[in-house]
Amino acid sequence: MCEGQKPLKVAVLGCGSVGSQVVRLLTEQAGDLAARVGTRVELAGVAVRRIDAPREVDVPEGLLTTDAAGLVSRDDVDLVIEVIGGIEPARSLILSALEHGASVVTANKALLAEDGPTLFEAAEKAGRDLYYEAAVAGAIPILRPLRESLAGDKVTRVLGIVNGTTNFILDKMDSSGAGFAEALEEAQELGYAEADPTADVEGFDAAAKAAILASLAFHSRVTAADVHREGISEVTAADVQSAREMNSVVKLLAIAELRPGPDGDAVSVRVHPAMIPRSHPLASVREAYNAVFVESEAAGQLMFYGPGAGGAPTASAVLGDLVTVARNHLAGTRGPGESAYADRAVLPMGETRTRYHVAIDVDDRAGVLASVAQAFAEHDVSIQTVRQEGRGDDAQLVVVSHEATDAQLSATVEHLRGMDIVREVTSVMRVEGDTE
Template identity: 60%
Template sequence: MTDYRRLRVALLGAGAVGSQVASLLLRHGDELADRAGAHLELAGIAVRDVDAPRDVDLPRELFTTDAETLITGADIVIELMGGIEPARSHILLGLGSGADVVTANKALLATHGPEIFDAAGRVGASVYYEAAAAGAIPIIRPLRDSLAGDRVVRIMGIVNGTTNYILDRMDGEGADFADVLADAQRLGYAEADPTADVEGYDAAQKAAILASLAFHTAVPLDAVHREGITTVTADMIEEAREAGFVIKLLAVCERLGNGGDESISVRVYPALVPRDHPLGAVHGANNAVFVEAEAAGSLMFYGAGAGGVQTASAVLGDVVSAARRHIAGGTGVGESTRANLPVVSIGHVLTRYQITLEVSDEAGVLAAIAGLLSEGGVSVATLVQTVIPAEDGAGGDTARLIIGTHRATDSALSAAVDRLAASDAVERVVSVLRVEGE
C-alpha cells in the first residue's frame, strides 16, 4: 500500500449508523486511503457504555467513555450521537481543536447551525453534513457545489421515510392511518414514539437545512411552517386518487418575488401531488428531492432516506472529502449566508386548495358557498358533488363537495375556509389540502 499520511478519526456514537461507519472504516481502510489520499485511522469510538450490545462486532479496545480526550487528538471528528447535548459541545470542541467535523445531526444543525458554522469559520475548519438532510441521497454537495453558480428557485422533497411509507401503504391498500402506523412500528420504520415523524418535526429540520444552503440564508427552525399527517384519512386518500393526485408529506423551500423584494418560504405539510409528477411515484420508505434552478432546470435526487449502512455511505463520503481537504491544505469553505433573505410566513405563499365539505343538498347552497369564497378573492376552479342519501330515506340528504380553488395567497384561502366553517350553509369542513407540483 502507498505510504500515505495518517489522519486520526474520532467517532462519537456507535448506534445503527455509527457502528456501520466504524465497520466500513476498518474493512475498507486501504480502499478509502486510495480515494482520500490519506490513511484514515479510527482512533476510537466514544460511547456512554462500552459494554452495551451492538449490531456490529467491533474491537472492544476502540471504545471509550472519554470523548474529550479522543476529540482533542483527532484530525476528523464524526458526530453520530444525535440530540443537542453533548453533541453540540463535542463538535465545538473538535472545531476548536482544529479538526474538521462530519455529522448527520439534523436537529443540531437546524437549531445551532449558524453557531457551528461560525466556529468552523473562525479556525478555517469545515463541517460536512451530507447525511443530515436525506440519508444516503447526495443533495448537500449538489446544492453547495454543483449548483453554486446557479440560482435555486424551489426545492420540493419527500424527506421522511416513515411518513412516505405510511401514506404509500394507505394509497395502495386503502388502509387506515392507525393500522399502517402500527405496522411501521413493528417493522422498525417508525419509533415507539412516532411524533417527530408523523407530526412533521423531522421533515421541518431537514427543510431548514436545505433552505439555508440553497438560499444562502440562515433559516431558524421556528420559521418553518409545519403540519403532520395524523389527520390524513383513508377517505382523503381515495378522493385524491379519484382526482388524479397522491398525498405526500412535502418539505417545500421556495424563493418568492424578484430583485430587491425577494424572500423565501419554508414549509412542511401533507399535500396533493399529481400522480404523474416524479414525487408522486416515490414509494415505500424512500426519499426524493426535486430541485428547480434557473439555469439547470429541474433535477431529481432519489434513494434511501434512512438506514444504518445507507446513511453510513453518506457519512464516509464526507470523511473522504474532509481527508482530501487536510491533504490539500488551506482553510475550509464556510457556509454562505450572504443573501440574508427574509423568511416569510405561509400566508404570503401563492397556492391552491382542495376543500372537501359536507353540506345540505338543497337549493341555494352552492351559490352561498361560492359567495363566501369570492368575498376574499378566492375563485372555484373545479367542483365535484356527490349526494349522500339520508339513512331513513325521508329527505334531508347531504351533499359532499370537493372544491378545487384557483391560486391565491394562503392567508386568503385560509380565511375562506374559516368563513365556510362558520357558515350555516356548511355542515362540516371534512378536509383541506394544498396542491403542489402542478
C-alpha cells in the same frame, strides 16, 4: 497514496445504527479509503454511553471510550465524526473538536437546523471543515449538489419527500385503503417507525431537513423555527380516497421556494401533507424511499432519489464527506463554509401562495353551490374545480382552489364553517402541481 505520509486519525462519536456502520466501513474499506484519500485513515477511538452495550459490529479492542469530551480534544485526532444526534452534548463536542483543530463530519439535522450558524462560525474561526451530507436524505447526494454543483446557478425551488416513515405510511394508505393508525402500526412492526413516532409523523424531522435545504439553496439562514410544520396524523382514508379520485396521491412534502417579498425575493419554507398529481415524479416515490426535486433557472428540473435513512445508507454519506474532508486536510485547504450572503427574509405562512382542496358537507338544496362560491369570492379566492355528490338530505362539495395566499384560503375555510348551509368542513388539504 503518499509514501511516508502520516495516517489521519478519526474519532467517532456514537456507535448506534449509523455509527456502527461507519466503524465497519472504516475498517473493511481501509485500503480503498487510503488510496482515495492519499494516506491511511485510522480509528482513534469510538465514544459510547456504555462500553458493555450490544452492538452491530465488533469495535477493535481498546478503542471504545465513554469519555467523548476527552476523545475530541486529543491532539492526535484530525477528524471527528458525530452521529449521536440531538442538541447536547453533540453541540459542545463539535465545538470542542473544532477548537482543538479537528474537522467535523456530522449527520445531526436537529442541531444544524437549530444552531447551524454557531457551528459554521466555529469552523470558520478554526479554519476547519464542517460537512453534513448525511443530515438530509441518507445516502442521497443532495447537499453537495446544492452547495457545489449548482453554485453557479439560481435555485428557485426545492420540493422533497425527506422522511421515509411518513412516506411509507401514506403509501400504504394509498395502496391498501388503510387508515392512519393501521398504517402506522404496520410501519412500527416493520421497523420503519419508532415506538414514539412523534418526530416523524408530526413533521419535526422533515422540518429540520427543510431548514437545511433552504439555507443551502437560497444562501440565507433558515432555522427549524422558520419552517411552517404540519404532520400527517390528521390525514384520513377519505382524504387519500379523494386524492385518488383526482388522480393524485397524498405525500408529506418539504417545500422551500423563492417568492416575491416586500424587499425582493424572500424564502418560503413549509412542511405539510399535500395532494400531488400521479404524473409528478414525486408521486412514484414508494414505501420508505426519499426524493428531492430541485428547480433552478439554468439547469431546469433535477430529481435525486434513493434510500433516505438506515445505518448503511447514512454511513455511505458520512464516508463520502470523510474522504473529502481528509483530502482537504492533506492539502492544507478547506471546503466551502456557510453561504448566507443573500440574507433573504423568510415569509410567514400566511403570505405564502398555495392551493387548497376543501371537502364540505352541505344541505342538498338549491343555491348552496352559489353561496359556497360567493364565500370563496369574498376572500378573493377563485375556484379551479368543484365536484358535488348527493346523499339524500345533504351533499358533499369538493372544491379545489386556484393559487392564493394561505391567509386568504384559511379565512375562506373559517367563513365556510360559519355558514348555516354548511354542516361540516370535513377535510382541508393543500395541493401542489396541476391536478386538472
